[in-house]
Amino acid sequence: MPTFTPESRRRAALALVVGLVLAGVGAGAGAASPASAHxxxxxxxxxxxxxxxxxxxxxxxxxxxxxxxxxxxxxLITVTDIDGGHHESGCVTVDGGDVTTDVSLGEAGEYTVTWRVVSSDGHTTSDSYTFDWQPSMPTATTTALLASPACGDTWAGSPQSATPSDTPTPSAAVEPGTLPQNALPEPTMTILNSSPVGQTDQSMLSVPLLIAVMIAIVAALAAVVVIIMRRLRRS
Ligand SMILES: [Cu+2]
Known part of the structure; x- marks a missing residue:
């Protein structure tokens, strides 16, 4: 059986401590940056x-x-004009990583797309971007809503009929199946609590958990180091 000098034991212990600390720092850094998985x-x-x-x-x-x-x-996807009018259908379809909503744009100008979904890592994430609508030919104007419609509600793409009819003519811009029959423009516009816009990340909620996990990792590493050091001293 080979013999170890006290010096070689100290070196082995030091190498082990350094390795464990580096591993702990690495694990902590990985756990503390969940945003990278969004x-x-x-x-x-x-x-x-x-x-x-x-x-x-x-x-x-x-x-x-x-x-x-x-x-x-x-x-959630909203598509709003510069006056805050909503042009999205309120229905959002998800197919893998593809997220889509029907829209009916109104007057030319800048439109803001705001989205909010749950990322594959379980975190809610949202952001917005803009595009410019400059129709090359005159287009029919649609009535935008001042509040985001729920899926199935009347929306900007609903048939723009001023009088009730038993046989409404579906608008060519409307996908079948997304509207209740006899859907009519809302006579009044009411402002519902539309969702706030901007970067949100519910991963903030799990920060205390991450800190607890990191503390547990460091404590476990410290315990292991103490045990090994004791054994090295005894042997
Ligand atoms: Cu995340």
């Missing part, structure tokens, strides 16, 4: 800053990973 928008239609000249029926984004589709997972 899904991000890798492409969109229209693109950010794009000038759109032909009518569009939808706004879509492709994320870097699958977006959560659970009923409890928020899936």
């Amino acid at each position: 899904d991000t928008v890798v492409s969109s239609s229209p693109e950010q800053g794009e000038t759109v000249t032909e009518p569009i029926k939808a706004v879509s984004m492709t994320f870097s990973d699958d977006i959560l589709t659970a009923a409890s997972a928020v899936k």
Whole structure:
């Protein structure tokens, strides 16, 4: 059986301590930066800053990973004009990393797309971007809503009929199945509590947990080091 000098034991212990500390720092740094796992928008239609000249029926984004589709997972896209009028249908479809809503744009100008979804890492994430709507030919104007419509509600793309009719003519811009029949423009516009815009990240909620995990890791490493040092001294 080989013999170890006290010097070689000290070196072995020191190397072990340094290795464990580095491993702990690495684990802590990894746990403390969950934002790096957020899904991000890798492409969109229209693109950010794009000038759109032909009518569009939808706004879509492709994320870097699958977006959560659970009923409890928020899936929101709003498309608003410079006056705050809403042009989205209120219905959002998710297919893997693709998130889409139907839209009916109104007057020319800048439009803001605001999205809020649950990233594949379970965090709610949101952001917004703009595009410019400059139709090459005159287009029918639609009535924007002052509040974000719920899916199935009347929206800017609903048939723009001023009088009730038993046989409403579906607008060519409306996807079938997204509207209740006899949908009419809202006679009045009421401002509901539209969702606030901006970067949010519910990962903030888990920061105390991360700190607790890091403390536990460091404590476990310290305990291991103490045990090993004792054994080295005894042997
Ligand atoms: Cu995240």
